[in-house]
Amino acid sequence: MSDLRTAIERATPRRKRWPWVAAAVAVLLVAGGGFALTRGDASTGRSATAGAPVRGGTLQFALIDYQRSPDPQWGTNYAESLIGNNITDKLTWQDPDTGEITPWLAESWEYNKDLTEFTFHLRKDVTFSDGSPFDSEVVKANFDQYVHGDEKLGINPNGAILLPGYIETLTPDRYTAVVRFEKPLASFLQASSFTANAQPGFLSLSTLKLSAEERTDPKKVIGTGPFVYESWQPQVKTVLVRRKGYNWAPPALKHKGEAYLDRIVFNTIPEASVRTGSLTSGAIDATLDVGTTDEKPLADQGFKIIYRGVSGTSIFFNLNSQLFPTDDIAVRRAIQLGWDREAVRKTVLTDSYSVATSVLAPSVPGYVDYSGTVLRYDPEKAGRLLDEAGWKEGPDGIRVKEGKKLVVKLLGISNLVANKPAYESIQQDLKKIGIDLRLTVVPIPDYTALLTKAKTDWNIVAANRSRNDPAVLNLQYGPALGNGSYVTKDSPGIDVDEVTRTLGALELTLDPATRKQYAKAAQDLLLDKYALVNPVYNPSQVIAHADYVHGIIFDAQSRNHFVDTWKSNGK
Amino acid sequence: MLRYLALKTGRALFVVWAAFTLTFVLLFVLPADPVDLLFDPAEVNTVPPEVREQVAASYGFDRPLILQYLARLGHALSGDFGTSVQSGRPVVATILDVLPSTLLLAAGALALALAIAFVIALAATSARRAWLRDLLEALPSGAVSVPVFLSGILMLQIFSFRLGWFPAFGDTGARSLVLPLITLAIPVSGPIAQLLVRSFATEFRSGYVTTSWAKGATRGGIIVRDVFRNAGLPALTIAGITFGNLIAGSVITETVFARQGVGRMTQAAINTLDVPLVQGTVVLVAAGFALINLIVDLIYPLLDPRLRAALAAG
Numbered sequence: 035m036s037d038l039r040t041a042i043e044r045a046t047p048r049r050k051r052w053p054w055v056a057a058a059v060a061v062l063l064v065a066g067g068g069f070a071l072t073r074g075d076a077s078t079g080r081s082a083t084a085g086a087p088v089r090g091g092t093l094q095f096a097l098i099d100y101q102r103s104p105d106p107q108w109g110t111n112y113a114e115s116l117i118g119n120n121i122t123d124k125l126t127w128q129d130p131d132t133g134e135i136t137p138w139l140a141e142s143w144e145y146n147k148d149l150t151e152f153t154f155h156l157r158k159d160v161t162f163s164d165g166s167p168f169d170s171e172v173v174k175a176n177f178d179q180y181v182h183g184d185e186k187l188g189i190n191p192n193g194a195i196l197l198p199g200y201i202e203t204l205t206p207d208r209y210t211a212v213v214r215f216e217k218p219l220a221s222f223l224q225a226s227s228f229t230a231n232a233q234p235g236f237l238s239l240s241t242l243k244l245s246a247e248e249r250t251d252p253k254k255v256i257g258t259g260p261f262v263y264e265s266w267q268p269q270v271k272t273v274l275v276r277r278k279g280y281n282w283a284p285p286a287l288k289h290k291g292e293a294y295l296d297r298i299v300f301n302t303i304p305e306a307s308v309r310t311g312s313l314t315s316g317a318i319d320a321t322l323d324v325g326t327t328d329e330k331p332l333a334d335q336g337f338k339i340i341y342r343g344v345s346g347t348s349i350f351f352n353l354n355s356q357l358f359p360t361d362d363i364a365v366r367r368a369i370q371l372g373w374d375r376e377a378v379r380k381t382v383l384t385d386s387y388s389v390a391t392s393v394l395a396p397s398v399p400g401y402v403d404y405s406g407t408v409l410r411y412d413p414e415k416a417g418r419l420l421d422e423a424g425w426k427e428g429p430d431g432i433r434v435k436e437g438k439k440l441v442v443k444l445l446g447i448s449n450l451v452a453n454k455p456a457y458e459s460i461q462q463d464l465k466k467i468g469i470d471l472r473l474t475v476v477p478i479p480d481y482t483a484l485l486t487k488a489k490t491d492w493n494i495v496a497a498n499r500s501r502n503d504p505a506v507l508n509l510q511y512g513p514a515l516g517n518g519s520y521v522t523k524d525s526p527g528i529d530v531d532e533v534t535r536t537l538g539a540l541e542l543t544l545d546p547a548t549r550k551q552y553a554k555a556a557q558d559l560l561l562d563k564y565a566l567v568n569p570v571y572n573p574s575q576v577i578a579h580a581d582y583v584h585g586i587i588f589d590a591q592s593r594n595h596f597v598d599t600w601k602s603n604g605k
Numbered sequence: 606m607l608r609y610l611a612l613k614t615g616r617a618l619f620v621v622w623a624a625f626t627l628t629f630v631l632l633f634v635l636p637a638d639p640v641d642l643l644f645d646p647a648e649v650n651t652v653p654p655e656v657r658e659q660v661a662a663s664y665g666f667d668r669p670l671i672l673q674y675l676a677r678l679g680h681a682l683s684g685d686f687g688t689s690v691q692s693g694r695p696v697v698a699t700i701l702d703v704l705p706s707t708l709l710l711a712a713g714a715l716a717l718a719l720a721i722a723f724v725i726a727l728a729a730t731s732a733r734r735a736w737l738r739d740l741l742e743a744l745p746s747g748a749v750s751v752p753v754f755l756s757g758i759l760m761l762q763i764f765s766f767r768l769g770w771f772p773a774f775g776d777t778g779a780r781s782l783v784l785p786l787i788t789l790a791i792p793v794s795g796p797i798a799q800l801l802v803r804s805f806a807t808e809f810r811s812g813y814v815t816t817s818w819a820k821g822a823t824r825g826g827i828i829v830r831d832v833f834r835n836a837g838l839p840a841l842t843i844a845g846i847t848f849g850n851l852i853a854g855s856v857i858t859e860t861v862f863a864r865q866g867v868g869r870m871t872q873a874a875i876n877t878l879d880v881p882l883v884q885g886t887v888v889l890v891a892a893g894f895a896l897i898n899l900i901v902d903l904i905y906p907l908l909d910p911r912l913r914a915a916l917a918a919g
Binding site for chain 2: 096100102103105108110111183185188189190191194195198231245246247249250267268269270271301302303304305307308311312314315317447477478479481482483485486497498499500509510515516517518
């Protein structure tokens, strides 16, 4: 049959066009690809023309997350807090460098001696973008709903963690608001400037009446901020436009009048290489969430890298004071001394990050440097401490005491790129002194699920907490609050009352000098006396932007404000 | 016939119910107390007990498990899957918002994959040189082995970042759909093309083709008039089955190209432990699959007279 067919086919000669067409297409494709890959990068030709700020333009900004709800008091991810900061304002502004609380919507304030009553005197010229005035009634309505929630409207008590023991807000006159608490709460002053997750950004009375579902219509979410919502497309982008007539940026910023930019587009781009590619090709002007390996190549191409450490605690190893073998203070001290910080700095971190020198980040008021004392690399001393405590080296190099191996189980989160490599570096170093550190580094949901059994199952919980106030130590480690090291009467050699008292003192005063003392006492206790924590590194928020972008602000919580941002390329 | 109908419908309903129950068990029973999962992990130990209770009550997590299950099942039957923990919006509205985007991507990619597959098969069948035919026949297995993630990034590097022909991210009109469609269509086209190449070859060697040759038909004419029609049907069948691949592939495509879609929404919901949203999505996808299978089952007797006869006899 085949022969017959071939014979018939040969009898009807036709020109063969197919191979030629295919070859032509292939040549074109290869040429196109080659041309594309060799073509010069368009972004390198731009020049910086800093100088007087220029009004106008649209900032195309990229980040990894998206806003799941336009309600700033609801959102708990970075995109939500960052966008929320630009459509709402707070009572006070915390100086990112000094930690000092300075005026914003409140011109001045005072508090009673007990730190249970805070009186704010409000600016009189502030309005919401729907024209309604900002006054003490609005402050009260916001705080009440923020703390208690509203079940009918489906609003959660988002502020309950930030404002523990909130009783009420009094309104003695139109521009005076008195916030009252059950117990002394020194950290409330910082909370009044809080710009991170589920923040106290003020919403208009008309917005507060709306249900959670209605507040997902961005046009109905009304704030006093320098920008207002233009549109919101979940998973894709949020667009803000300049608020006309805005004139109440924090005085500390020295910014007069409206924002410079006409518009900001927050583009959500989950994939790292697409964020950097979009930046280098000019599709976006700036991006957050720059990977550690992308920083140098971008800087080499002329892009500016700006960053600020995440304020609050460093990435910590919280040591479980009840669970074998970290219930032995010798083991806890050996973990602090037994790893090479220089190696982590060199091999894991970039210049935007730093090795932790206390459990507090350096930006938090009251921070003390322990790099010369407790937090140094001293494997000999670590080994000696373990020897003295009766930990003898076993046949496989791992120490043993009373027939039990020195195995330390760590639970960590994989959400930051530097976490796992840093932990692995520590793991290698600890092995050399006979400690077997076992890592379980998992995504957030798995972490949260496993965390519920942390008290009985994990020697170390590795994470961080963002709050630019020394009272973060009480929130994180106070035995009645976060109790990060599970300090109870069962913790050998630890006076639980002393821990409660020392950490709790941070809520009792706002006198800077006394507070500094208390912060030092708290760090001494956690790091030195009881060795309850092994700080690892200070995480950072890193932005890469084109050289024609100016004035992106990192605030004290390392969130960004764009009221002072401008572009010198006139687009 | 009626029994066949009832049987197939019952099976579809069972699949949906099982998906609902299984997600309930996985999400609510296994990991931990679902209330813990509602708070920021860094703050979960600091949450005042009365706030825990209030939030638990607002999502119904404070009631006995069996009552929770029945209440949720009851609501689900009336199309109410509760509200998303992360946005406060009803789950159904949230899903319906992004569904068209995913359907457009999946349907477009399927159409493109079919076109690619037919072109490859036609070209391979028409090619007279052995080396060219071998090359074309190797394409489908090549297409299957290209990871969506990698081809997506490569596509972006060339056509978006270097040439600037298409936008790299977002949902802005037809131009932003081109690269995702191609990326998703390539791996899907593989199995279809492979099947087509084989059945084209088989058909090409069958007797009726020889008859056509003898009648003086051209090679092109034979391929288009005879072979194409007869070899196309199995490809259409496999295209339906490929739908599952499309949905899975769309998760990655949506992420790489920063597009709106069910895949990415599910991923985000899992990452943020948005329990009601995860459950709603799983049930919806299960219902979608069950429905497609049900339609196929019900259409079979209409298409195939033999099956119809068997059912009538039974």
